[in-house]
Amino acid sequence: MRGSRVRAVIASAAVMSLLLTACDGSESSGGSGAPGERRQPDVNGDGKVVVGILSPGDTKDGGYYQSFVDDANKIARAAGWEVRTIDRVNPADALTQARNLCRQRVDLIAVGAGELKDALTAAPEDYCQGVNWYVNSGSGIAQTEYFAQSKDVINQTLYAAGYAAGLLLQRSGGSKAGYITGPELDFAKQGARAFETGLRAVLPKAQLVVTYTGSFDDSAKAKEAFVAQRAQGVGIVYPYLGGATDAVAREANLAGVPVLTPGTDRCADSTVRYAVSVVFSPGTYFAAALDEFRDGTLKMGTTRLWTLGVDPVPTVRICAPEGDQQARLDQVMKDIGSGRLDVDAAVAKLR
Structure with missing residues (x-):
């Protein structure tokens, strides 16, 4: 009788351990916990890190839009990540392109400008569960629990x-x-x-x-x-x-x-x-977010404000x-x- 009780206690403890592991998500392949607590950077646990980028402009323009992908690629190469870039995205197609990236099992989707804010509406959808989101929003987008954003004034x-x-x-x-x-x-x-x-x-x-x-x-x-x-x-x-x-x-x-x-x-x-x-290079803002993503500290549901005269960027420099x-x-x-x-x-x- 005593042996039966001991076995019951052991079994109960084992079940509790499994439940705790499942709640922690450390063994989960989906990493689909609360939006602010998603695992980073290999969010889906497939052994690789893939960053998807959506840009409304030409990412080879030698300026604003290119800086967004250039800085991402530097960090990605150093960390052994893959970057998939879709540029010249029409705002009307932003949601469709975001869903396509989710189906490709990317770990982070970065939206290059506020014109593509409709892409963010995919975040709560089933096939985007667990994906981390970042947006360079310019003057700001209404914050939700599903994404992190950088903005300036x-x-x-x-x-x-x-x-x-x-x-x-x-x-x-x-x-x-x-x-x-x-x-x-x-x-x-x-x-x-x-x-x-x-x-x-x-x-x-x-x-x-x-x-x-x-x-x-x-x-x-x-x-x-x-x-x-x-x-x-x-x-x-x-x-x-x-x-x-x-x-x-x-x-x-x-x-x-x-x-x-x-x-x-x-x-x-x-x-x-x-x-x-x-x-006001979006690449600088994005690089700071990717550093946090690499370290597992990029928090969904948060906004970082970059302030002129306080932060290194934005700034204005007279060349001569x-x-x-x-x-x-x-x-x-x-x-x-x-x-x-x-x-x-x-x-x-x-x-």
């Missing part, structure tokens, strides 16, 4: 970019700047307002010529826009573009018009000359500053980071 960075443009125009005696972008999307329009506000902080009577070409990547349309703006007398130009950025820069170089970058530091570029690097130009710009960025300068209020006042 467009008003901060574009105000500082406009301020830098104002400093260069002040030195050259100009009073008109150009802003060339793609579709007339909310973030592009907001960027123009912030840029103009920063410009006028230096030159109160400065004018900004804004052109929407309908495409971030169409070089012919972008060059046509610059030629038209140059005829209107712009003395500096900001191609807030993707793949068409360098096309505008080359035309501006020929015309002797200074150019700003949209996202990456290209002051040392030997093929195209840039006067100002406006750095004269006099106190960079010092003045640095002070503005510090004032933004500390809250001494309320750029949101300043942009809201723009008429």
